Amino acid sequence: MSTLIKRSEVKTENTWKLEDIYPDQKAWDQAYDEIKELKKKVADYEGKLTDADKIKSVFELEDTISEKLERLYVYAHLSHDQDTTNPTYQALSQKAKKLNVEIGEALSFITPEILTLPEQELDALIESPTLAGYKFTLQEIKREKAHVLSKTEEALLAQVGNLSQAPQHIFGMINNADIKFPKIQDENGNEVELTHGSYIQFLENPNREVRRRAFKAVYETYAKQKNTIAATLNANVNKNMFYSKVRKYPSVLEMYLYGDNIPKDVYTNLIDTIHESLPLLHRYMNLRKKLLGVDELHMYDLFAPLVEEYKWDITYDEAKQMVLDGLKPLGDNYLGVLKGSFENRWIDVYENEGKRTGAYSWGAYGTHPFVLLNHKDNLNSMFTLAHEMGHALHSYFSDEALAYRDAQYTIFLAEVASTTNEALLMDYLLKKSTDPKQKMYLLTYYADQFRTTVFRQTMFAEFEKIVHERAESGESLTPQDLSKIYYDLNVKYHGEGMHVDQDIEMEWARIPHFYTSFYVYKYATGFSAATSFSKQILEEGQPAVDRYLGFLKSGGSDYSINILSKAGVDMSSPQPIREAMSVFEQIIEQMEQLTQ
Incomplete structure (x- = not known):
């Protein structure tokens, strides 16, 4: 028998206030009809995007439709996620999805049509005062031009789209259904x-x-299954090589970095700086070995608890207060918005029957963000609250400061604000803690985040880089090749104090992220940038806070690397990663002191 309460039984103060998006279903239906009407106007512009006035008008129409659609879509999905068994919200969610596809198709001609303009005309549009509000959009369109093909070739590539999903789909079936x-x-x-x-x-x-x-x-x-999975991974690498050649990129890695306009140096810098910091990971491995009291540390010991189960009950009200206290360094403005979010029901707090699992922050431009939690009274849930409110306030400040088109930040930046909040909360808890057991529990939690988010994800990123470079130079990638590359990386990363079990050579076969190529490095860069921000905020105070709030207000108004750089975190240099490593070193030192 389920002990979960029904949605109708949840106390109102523990639910999010979706009326802030639409007062009722009737208002949603009305917005749906408005979007349908606006969609009819789009066709008037097709084949006519030749001058600044026409382009400005179509961009404005696109913004109006997209903004209304986002609100409609978010409301439908938040309603559905709070109770997935509710048939009304299931229907609403499906209706919003269908409309989203229709609108996407209707607007799809805009970028390709602008791209057919000669280079000089495109340059003139970028500098046109009429289109000043869309300068960044037009610069992005121009940047794409070098890699966009003729209309016939693009149509052909679109048809190949389904085939290109095959490696990921096949791996998913093997991994989730057959194994x-x-x-x-x-x-x-x-x-x-x-x-x-x-x-x-x-x-x-x-x-x-x-x-x-x-x-x-x-x-x-x-x-x-090694032969089948190696063939699947090879197919994914071949697919990547096909697209990078056809679209005229120097390499697969550069193709994947191009979307966010990330220089290749950022990727290689991360790997090089982590290599230079490997002695720290080796030191942590030796500490792990000592704390576990084992003669040899094996790969299966990496997640073993280092302290006896430490029971720490933290109610939701206590968690909110601790998060507020932990984020005090960010100043009154930030704390004021955060308090308001707690008081004005931005958050759906507890689990109920049919509610979606996990946690996220989401919202629509023009309304405040909403946060879904499934709160349990423990440390992990408190950090989840800090994390999701980091996302929420990033969106809030971006939306408040910028026009719709510039407000949306990239995935490259997405985890920075959330992780900065966690780092500040951790610093506060460690300074406040007087119980050695509690302190050790917190330090272990933090050290393992560094190990899994920075070192492990960088090792994955290096594996992807080696595998693609070998394929691009015509070398083989047999199951044995893949296993050897992966095993050698584990030896390099974990050091001589670790007994690297031979079985770990097969781990490459179970990592789904290898089918979303060159993505995992963003976890390591995001965590490093956040650790660097929190360190600057704690050491410098107000000047660093001002730079950080400037970052939160920048949304996607410039390239990610520039936005971070202006705020004092230059990801094209090793500095932020070194700053993160100095924090990791302090954690290890504190752990070593507690074990003496």
């Missing part, structure tokens, strides 16, 4: 199910033999 792990014995000798979901829980088990069994069972299972 079956054996049962293993738990610490009480019972046969238990090993699944993707339970694997990490087994690796966190205090019983070492249980961890070893789970680890071996998982990688032996993948080893049986």
